Amino acid sequence: MNIALINTNEKPQWCPGCGDFGILMSIKTALANLDKDPSEVVIVSGIGCGGKTPHYIRTYGYEGLHGRLLPLALGIKIANPDLTVIAIGGDGDGLSEGGNHLLHITRYNVDITYILQDNQVYGLTTGQSSPTSRKGFKSKTYPDGTPIEPVRPIPMLVSQKASMVSAGYAGNIKHLSQLIQQSIEHKGFSYINVYQPCVTWNTVNGYEWYQKRVYITDHNPEDFEQAWKKANEPYDTEWERIPIGIIYKNNSNTLDQEVIRRLGGNPVKIDKIYLEDVLEKLR
Numbered sequence: 001m002n003i004a005l006i007n008t009n010e011k012p013q014w015c016p017g018c019g020d021f022g023i024l025m026s027i028k029t030a031l032a033n034l035d036k037d038p039s040e041v042v043i044v045s046g047i048g049c050g051g052k053t054p055h056y057i058r059t060y061g062y063e064g065l066h067g068r069l070l071p072l073a074l075g076i077k078i079a080n081p082d083l084t085v086i087a088i089g090g091d092g093d094g095l096s097e098g099g100n101h102l103l104h105i106t107r108y109n110v111d112i113t114y115i116l117q118d119n120q121v122y123g124l125t126t127g128q129s130s131p132t133s134r135k136g137f138k139s140k141t142y143p144d145g146t147p148i149e150p151v152r153p154i155p156m157l158v159s160q161k162a163s164m165v166s167a168g169y170a171g172n173i174k175h176l177s178q179l180i181q182q183s184i185e186h187k188g189f190s191y192i193n194v195y196q197p198c199v200t201w202n203t204v205n206g207y208e209w210y211q212k213r214v215y216i217t218d219h220n221p222e223d224f225e226q227a228w229k230k231a232n233e234p235y236d237t238e239w240e241r242i243p244i245g246i247i248y249k250n251n252s253n254t255l256d257q258e259v260i261r262r263l264g265g266n267p268v269k270i271d272k273i274y275l276e277d278v279l280e281k282l283r
């Protein structure tokens with residue numbers, strides 16, 4: 001068994017039934033299938049229920065500030081392009097305070113994988129509306145129903161021609177782990193919008209709700225016209241169905257490889273930093 005499968009000493013603090021368990025298992029499965037050594041992987045998160053994920057996987061981990069996981073992930077990848085960098089955080093984290101970073105990391109096209117735990121609510125802060133809450137969703141922010149339209153990250157990122165855009169479902173671990181594996185293998189910025197039931201604060205969009213709507217798409221994600229159509233299938237209607245799988249993909253050049261090309265090598269040689277020397281300077 002690959003060490004990436006082994007848990008850390010911390011027990012997940014999520015509510016029983018939380019979709020984050022499925023996402024955690026999917027990441028571990030993907031890393032094990034890719035035969036990654038823990039020293040080759042960094043998982044970067046923000047703040048939120050989902051932001052706790054790096055605590056529970058035996059790789060390098062960095063829990064940053066709410067909304068600021070993408071600049072961290074970008075810096076880590078640019079400094080040490082040999083690492084596999086996975087960013088993970090909630091819909092509030094990535095689409096509210098962190099929304100501007102998503103726009104720009106898409107443009108930079110740094111070779112990282114970003115998993116957004118989309119539970120359509122602020123979980124950790126106990127049930128406020130989030131940027132992906134559906135219009136009419138009753139929350140602590142809007143007890144009479146959210147009056148505004150949600151952000152829709154999939155059409156937004158496909159319109160930006162992000163390098164790889166996917167959707168996954170926390171209730172289908174087999175499919176999600178394959179998607180994470182393909183996203184890590186893809187050379188370029190890969191985004192996965194994971195529909196993640198929050199069983200405590202979003203009792204509308206739970207497993208039963210998704211089970212009726214989610215289906216695996218079989219369109220050609222390298223054809224922009226098909227991808228655009230798929231990203232814009234009927235939404236928030238009685239007959240809504242939710243595609244999961246790779247929605248769009250292209251193979252444009254990445255910023256981290258361009259930095260290497262211009263510098264003639266990796267910006268930071270981690271193997272030249274000796275911990276003993278660093279500790280000695282601090283004594």
Ligand SMILES: Cc1ncc(C[n+]2csc(CCOP(=O)(O)OP(=O)(O)O)c2C)c(N)n1
Binds near residue numbers: 049050090097
């Ligand atoms: C800079 C900053 N702003 C706001 C907060 C408060 N805060 C913590 S978690 C959170 C929202 C969590 O929702 P989401 O990102 O969707 O993650 P979830 O808990 O649903 O997984 C907020 C607003 C914070 N900790 N730091």
Ligand code: SF4
Binds near residue numbers: 013019
């Ligand atoms: S509040 Fe929701 S997102 Fe947070 S751990 Fe509980 S079920 Fe999961």
Ligand SMILES: [Mg+2]
Binds near residue numbers: 091
């Ligand atoms: Mg959330």
